[in-house]
Amino acid sequence: xxxxALVDCNNFYASCEKLFAPRLKNRPVVVLxxxxxxxxxxxxxxxxxxxxxxxxxxxxxxxxxxxxxVAMSSNYALYADMSNRVVxxxxxxxxNIEVYSIDESFLELSGFGNLPGGLAVYGAEMRQxxxxxxxxxxxxxxxxxxxxxxxxxxxxxxxxxxxxGVCDFTPLHPDDLTQLxxxxxxxxxxxxGRKINARLAAMGINTVRQLRDADAETLRSRFSVVxxxxxxxxxxxxxxxxxxxxxxxQQIISSRSFGQLIxxxxxxxxxxxxxxxxxxxxxxxxxxxAGAVQVYIRTNIFKPETPQYQRAVTVPLxxxxxxxxxxxxWALRVLRRIYRTGYGYHKAGVMLADIAPRLSQQYSLFxxxxxxxxxxxxxxxxxxxxYGRGLPQLAAEGIEQDWRMRRGNLSPGYTTDWRGLxxxxxx
DNA sequence: TCTGGGGTCCTAGGACCC
DNA sequence: TCTGGGGTCCTAGGACCC
Numbered sequence: 001x002x003x004x005a006l007v008d009c010n011n012f013y014a015s016c017e018k019l020f021a022p023r024l025k026n027r028p029v030v031v032l033x034x035x036x037x038x039x040x041x042x043x044x045x046x047x048x049x050x051x052x053x054x055x056x057x058x059x060x061x062x063x064x065x066x067x068x069x070v071a072m073s074s075n076y077a078l079y080a081d082m083s084n085r086v087v088x089x090x091x092x093x094x095x096n097i098e099v100y101s102i103d104e105s106f107l108e109l110s111g112f113g114n115l116p117g118g119l120a121v122y123g124a125e126m127r128q129x130x131x132x133x134x135x136x137x138x139x140x141x142x143x144x145x146x147x148x149x150x151x152x153x154x155x156x157x158x159x160x161x162x163x164x165g166v167c168d169f170t171p172l173h174p175d176d177l178t179q180l181x182x183x184x185x186x187x188x189x190x191x192x193g194r195k196i197n198a199r200l201a202a203m204g205i206n207t208v209r210q211l212r213d214a215d216a217e218t219l220r221s222r223f224s225v226v227x228x229x230x231x232x233x234x235x236x237x238x239x240x241x242x243x244x245x246x247x248x249x250q251q252i253i254s255s256r257s258f259g260q261l262i263x264x265x266x267x268x269x270x271x272x273x274x275x276x277x278x279x280x281x282x283x284x285x286x287x288x289x290a291g292a293v294q295v296y297i298r299t300n301i302f303k304p305e306t307p308q309y310q311r312a313v314t315v316p317l318x319x320x321x322x323x324x325x326x327x328x329x330w331a332l333r334v335l336r337r338i339y340r341t342g343y344g345y346h347k348a349g350v351m352l353a354d355i356a357p358r359l360s361q362q363y364s365l366f367x368x369x370x371x372x373x374x375x376x377x378x379x380x381x382x383x384x385x386x387y388g389r390g391l392p393q394l395a396a397e398g399i400e401q402d403w404r405m406r407r408g409n410l411s412p413g414y415t416t417d418w419r420g421l422x423x424x425x426x427x
Numbered sequence: 428t429c430t431g432g433g434g435t436c437c438t439a440g441g442a443c444c445c
Numbered sequence: 446t447c448t449g450g451g452g453t454c455c456t457a458g459g460a461c462c463c
Contacts, residue, residue: 033431
């Protein structure tokens with residue numbers, strides 16, 4: 001029988017912020033999305049105040065200030081670095097690990113069942129070590145399928161079945177499991193989102209137990225094979241394998257809302273050029289080439305009373321490439337085609353598509369400069385990695401960059417930038 | 428004033444082929 | 446009155462995830 005563990009960091013972004021700022025201890029902390037737009041992470045104190053996930057910050061700002069909530073801008077460099085450290089610690093617990101997201105990993109524990117004390121003790125060890133070495137709290141869910149491990153993790157967080165942050169389904173009696181599933185809302189299941197939840201409710205399926213015991217064939221015909229698979233996983237039949245090797249991205253998106261509305265085409269061009277530089281860097285990081293470029297621009301959809309315009313156009317490239325100069329030239333060409341004057345633009349983005357490994361590509365007769373371009377891009381990436389993004393950059397990205405996003409309360413790069421090192425003052 | 432960003436997978440339908 | 450059958454590829458849209 002297969003066994004999976006899902007290890008998930010508690011309030012990850014908020015916890016990372018607290019880690020390096022003792023003044024935030026025991027204080028309610030939220031982390032905001034780009035542009036300081038929405039609440040994307042909440043500390044335990046904030047959850048206790050009943051602040052929901054995802055609310056626009058400006059809507060709760062006044063209330064939040066009254067409660068003494070500290071709002072931090074998101075600092076992805078810091079979170080990514082801490083995330084890597086968590087994975088490093090976890091890697092000692094199983095040779096087979098899938099990094100599922102920035103704050104979650106699946107570990108395969110098949111064959112670990114004979115450990116002294118059982119898997120729950122092993123899970124508790126993971127928890128302890130991450131707390132000791134990194135100062136972060138995690139919860140561990142253990143079960144025969146990934147879907148069940150997610151659910152066990154939910155139970156660990158809510159203290160439903162497991163004690164103290166670890167929940168192991170594997171030793172539970174089937175009747176106890178059924179009783180537990182009776183009490184959990186079906187919307188908590190991995191793969192059941194808002195829409196499907198509503199349709200299930202219309203069919204009278206409200207709890208995890210009801211979904212597990214529903215007819216899989218019927219669900220397949222009414223929904224999809226995805227829902228059917230979820231049901232089988234809930235029954236303990238493992239259908240989703242561990243994905244240890246991260247597959248290359250099939251598309252790479254770089255997009256942002258602007259700090260303020262943009263009317264000027266030149267500003268839009270700078271933004272698009274800058275997003276493309278970022279996307280192309282990611283493309284080269286996985287050693288791939290893109291065969292198509294998409295650009296899109298849009299006005300603010302949250303203000304339907306203002307004139308609305310949005311357009312996205314994709315162009316296939318004559319030769320697949322990872323050269324920022326070529327990709328940017330195409331992106332700007334598309335932008336000029338779709339740009340209309342008289343609108344206030346709120347967001348723009350680029351997408352690289354038709355992605356394939358560089359080594360599987362043949363250079364066309366008319367693209368003889370490609371190897372030299374590869375070498376140039378390697379140098380640019382090297383410099384950017386060492387000295388920071390944008391040194392050097394294409395002139396098209398602009399210097400002033402009025403369209404940059406707001407990040408009003410950004411924490412230092414404590415672990416990723418020498419200038420961000422905490423300072424200690426001797427008295 | 429102020430509403431994130433980046434992905435994947437599946438399905439349906441159309442174009443086209445033999 | 447009758448209108449094949451089977452297949453691939455592509456795209457758009459919808460659903461999900463964090």
